[in-house]
Amino acid sequence: MTVVTGLVVILGVIFLVGIFAMGVYNGLVKLRNMYKNAFSQIDVQLKRRHDLIPNLVETAKAYMSHERETLEAVISARNMASDARENAAAHPGDPAALEKLGKAEAGLGGVVGRLFAVAEAYPELKANQNMMQLSEELTTTENKVAFSRQAYNDSVLSYNNKREVFPNNIIAGMFGFHEAAMFQIDVESERQAPKVQF
Helix, strand or coil, X not given: CCHHHHHHHHHHHHHHHHHHHHHHHHHHHHHHHHHHHHHHHHHHHHHHXXXXXXXXXXXXXXXXXXXXXXXXXXXXXXXXXXXXXXXXXXXCCCHHHHHHHHHXXXXXXHHHHHHHHXXXXXXXXXXXXXXXXXXXXXXXXXXXXXXXXXXXXXXXXXXXXXXXXXXXXXXXXXCCCCCCCCCCCCCHHHHCCCCCCC
């Protein structure tokens, strides 16, 4: 084997490695953009949810004047969740931002649930057309959030799988492709088995 042939072989190997690295890099970029887009869909639905809550509180205020503490707790939780949503939207995939968002959303869900439980004691409020419409819109939005969250988590799983397999993990490490976090809202009641009584 001559020097020229050896040089051609070495250049060919370097070329093939470069093509492979470029393919992995582009694939990781594509998957990262997919999970960021999927998070933006969650962001849209959470913003809608956060925008509905003040209207819900205003409607309830007219009937629930003695429940000021509950109404203030809902607004406070909504503001914290809105801030956490904005932070997570600026850093989709960041574990700390998503953990904070998950906790804020779980807290918001808890106080909104408490608001609906208290509203049960006010038949006029339950029968109010505006309250019924807002409740329906909130329920629909909750379903859309759950669907968007599932799509986001699926995108994150694809990205993380591609990023972690060998030899992709070498290229991912070289170019700073960090692990993306799943978006989970930990509500303890969802983790407990339902109690059935006969």
